Amino acid sequence: MRTSATGRVLHDPKGGSFRFDAGALCLDFAHTGGEGRYAVFETLHEPADLGAWLAEPPPAAVMSVPVTSRDLAAAKTLRQAIWEAAHARAAARPLPAEAVEAINRAAAAAPLVPELAADGTTTGWAEPVRATQALSTMAREMIELLSGPLAGRIRKCAGDNCPLVFVDSSRPGARRWCAMERCGNRHKLRALRARRATEA
Template sequence: MTARATEPPGLLLRHPDGQTFRFDPGALCLELLATGGPGAYARFEVLTGPGELMAWVAASRLPPGLRLAADDTGAAAARALRDALWGVVAARAHGAAPAPAGLAAVNAAAAAPPLVPLIAADGTRAWAPGEAPVTALLSTVARDAVDLLTGPHADRVRECAARDCALLFVDVSRPGRRRWCSMERCGNRHKVRTLRARRADGDAP
């Protein structure tokens, strides 16, 4: 993942197959899911330590300038919340009830004091002075999940339509017809497969 100060919204992801593509899941909590996950998603793991957690913060939709007192324990806590979020959000995307343990983990993180924003002298959004604890970051992420899953776009939380992709996003477009995590990756691959199938049908006797 890389920071995106002057780039289009979303995270710049690198798939294990080498392709780099931009993915905008539409919410802060969903951006955390792009860092890896439980089970089969472990091969995408990038939150291996405090430095990697800070890199995610810089690349996320959080306003710049946040100072975080991150350590290995904090990175582990971020991974634990992310894994719990995977289950809760995926259940919502599939119209299922989330596991009680995952829901409890998200609610517990949300109960901690969140990050403290300020209005800077130039009118921009800034952060309270000093280093914020990782618990405040995770509280902010968890509260974002609460807002998403109980808000007006809760029914638009979806899984990418590609058979080999499980990335989750919220469709905030007006028509509400988004199907793919990214047109750069899964959308274009679908177009290529469809075109090849049509050509094959045309060549068939």
Template sequence: METTYTGYVTKSATDTPGLLLEPPSGGSFRFDPGALCLELLTTGGPGRLAAYEVLHDPAALLRWVADSRLSAGLQLDADDAGVAGARVLRHALWRMAAARAHGGDTDPADVAVVNEAAAAPPLAARIGADGSRQWAPGGATVTQLLSTVARDAVDLFTGPHAHRIRECGSHDCGLLFVDTSRPGRRRWCSMERCGNRNKVRAHRARLPGGEGGEGGEG
């Protein structure tokens, strides 16, 4: 699980979608999970994943909001209770996505958490004077934020790509993503990291006297 979490995430400085993840082992790589709800999973998780927790306080939640695929300029009023609610929703999403990635059944209790969050009013978007997508003026609430994330999850788990929720194919990575590519053959969280590392392993395995490694690119 070396690459599962970053301790901190930053928005890409380029037009390439995704977050820049910084694993504990060093370096950074761009990761696009393909959905807003799966971006939340880069902040920590349940059980053994608690060691990678980053949502410790409202400031951390605000950093995630700024770095997520939500458009810039969202003003959010966050408190400790809101952060706790974000962790509850994230845990449910983790278990649901992992179950789907491995062909298991989702826990009705987790589904209920998502549905309850989705039932609240979401963030209010509007068209700006310059034609850009903006957020309604005034501070939004964490409840609205979590509703938006949960509604994104409803769209994902009931939509055409629900069967494409996957875990990275590298043995030492647990990142989850949805493969929205047309061929549907994505295997890695990122070709920058796990894809290239596994290509190197496969190359070394083919050399005389090379040690066995994971297969190449999918």
């Protein structure tokens, strides 16, 4: 079954977790790990991890074809491309050519195909369900996001040293934080301490 809701729980290697909604499935996927200094946040260690992530809603795509090491490598390549493209757009920089190429390459594969259930009220994904289809679906979503009306709403969290990116789809377009319970509250606490220090 499919759902339009986005967002996942992110875990800090140093302890603690919080719910982060990037506003788009492709951006949620971009936060499953990373390269370089972000490697400590890696959650997709083996093919089964990718399959498990995709099985959760959204996209609630339970693989009917086993996920392979090649699928995992392709997923990480797409993830990095989405991350780089989102950060570039958030900073009003030109998109990296390699990121654009990787997103287009993933989008060229056949996407997931929605299928109406026999009851006529619920949906699923038509089999066979392959990882490449899920990656294509996310790549196509990223293309729509980068070229659509919300392209200017792709933002990096305003928190100090917070690299998380999201699309602000709220009507006022006033979202600043990855999550109020994390960076939003930290900002409020720092502002309160500064105000008290000034008053003192």
